Amino acid sequence: MPELPEVETIRRGLERHIVGKAIVGVELRFEKIFSGKVEDVIGAKIMSIRRFGKGLVIDLSNGFSITAHVKMTGQFVYFGEDRKNFHPNLSLPTDLPNKHTHVIFTLNSPAERHAGKPEAHPGSDPGQDRLTKGFLFYNDIRKFGWLKVVKTDEVFRQPFFKGLGPEPFSTLTLPLFKKIVLKSSLPIKILLMDQRKMSGIGNIYANDALYASRIDPRRKGNELTKLEQKVLYTAVLEVLTKGLELGGASENTYIQVDGGKGSYQDHFLVYGKNGKKCLRCGNLIERIKQGGRSTFYCPTCQS
DNA sequence: CCAGCAGCCTGTGCGC
DNA sequence: TGCGCACAGGCTGCTG
Numbered sequence: 001m002p003e004l005p006e007v008e009t010i011r012r013g014l015e016r017h018i019v020g021k022a023i024v025g026v027e028l029r030f031e032k033i034f035s036g037k038v039e040d041v042i043g044a045k046i047m048s049i050r051r052f053g054k055g056l057v058i059d060l061s062n063g064f065s066i067t068a069h070v071k072m073t074g075q076f077v078y079f080g081e082d083r084k085n086f087h088p089n090l091s092l093p094t095d096l097p098n099k100h101t102h103v104i105f106t107l108n109s110p111a112e113r114h115a116g117k118p119e120a121h122p123g124s125d126p127g128q129d130r131l132t133k134g135f136l137f138y139n140d141i142r143k144f145g146w147l148k149v150v151k152t153d154e155v156f157r158q159p160f161f162k163g164l165g166p167e168p169f170s171t172l173t174l175p176l177f178k179k180i181v182l183k184s185s186l187p188i189k190i191l192l193m194d195q196r197k198m199s200g201i202g203n204i205y206a207n208d209a210l211y212a213s214r215i216d217p218r219r220k221g222n223e224l225t226k227l228e229q230k231v232l233y234t235a236v237l238e239v240l241t242k243g244l245e246l247g248g249a250s251e252n253t254y255i256q257v258d259g260g261k262g263s264y265q266d267h268f269l270v271y272g273k274n275g276k277k278c279l280r281c282g283n284l285i286e287r288i289k290q291g292g293r294s295t296f297y298c299p300t301c302q303s
Numbered sequence: 304c305c306a307g308c309a310g311c312c313t314g315t316g317c318g319c
Numbered sequence: 320t321g322c323g324c325a326c327a328g329g330c331t332g333c334t335g
Contacts, residue, residue, distance in 0.1 A: 003329095071328080073313080141312080142314085144312065202329070203329090291306095291307075294327085
C-alpha cells in the first residue's frame, strides 16, 4: 500500500542505487504497463529521482524521464550483477526475475573504468554498488502500476502529475490545509485521501491520523472546528514522519529497493485492527466502508 | 463542476 | 480438499 512514506523510501533507495548509472538495456516482459518509447531511455544516464505525491520521476541525461506509479503492489528492486540482492535480511523475492517481473533495466556504471583502483575501505562504503553493473526490476503482482517515458519538461502535462494537490512536507501548510478542509463537505477521511486536494495520503495513514486526532472519519471537512483542523494537520505530519522513519509499512507486498522491509505495520494505531482493542480506551475497533474502502476507527474515542 | 462507483488485476484467506 | 467469494486499495473514466 505504498503511500507517501513508502514511495519516498523507494525514491531514496533508487537515489542510492541507480543514480549515476546508465541504462544499457530494457527488457519488457509485459507491455501493457509501459508506455512511451524504450529507445528514448537506452544509453541515457540516470541523473535524479523525484517524487510527487505517490508518483516517481526518474530523470535521465537526454531530456527524457521515466515516470512511474507503483499503485498497490509495484516494486522496484535493484540487484547487483550477480543478481543477488543487497539487503542482508532479504525475506522477499530471491528468485528475480519471476512471473511478476514486468520490466528489467540493465544498468552499467560509468565508474567501471576505475575498477582497478583499490578501495580505501572495501565493503564499508554504503554507496559501493554504484560502482557495479546491476539490474533494476519492476515487479507488480496486480499490474495496476505503470511506467511511462516522457520528456522531462512534459512530466506535468500528464494528468496524474498535473492534478496533484499540495505536498504534506512542503506546500501543504497549515493555513492551506485549513482552507482545503473548510471548503469541502466530503467525509474527512475521503478528503485526506483525495490526491487532488492533498497528495501522498492513502488508507493507512488517513486512518491512523484520524485516530490520533480523535476525529470520526465520517465527519464532514467543513464541520471540523479550528482546533480539530490543527490537531489533524499535526497528526497527518506525525504519522507520515513515523512511517518514513520506519521505512514504510510492509504489511503486504511493499519492499524497499534493496529488498528490505519497512516496519510501520508493527506500529499501526488503528489500521487493520477491527475487532481488536483500542490502544487508548480498550473498547473494540470497528470497520466501516467509505468510498468502497475500509475505514477503521474507535467509536468511543473518535467523535 | 462534483460525487459515486465500476474496472483494472492477482493472491490470500475464509466459509461451506 | 477445493470451490466461490470477499477483500486488499490508487487511480481512471464513466455516469448522473
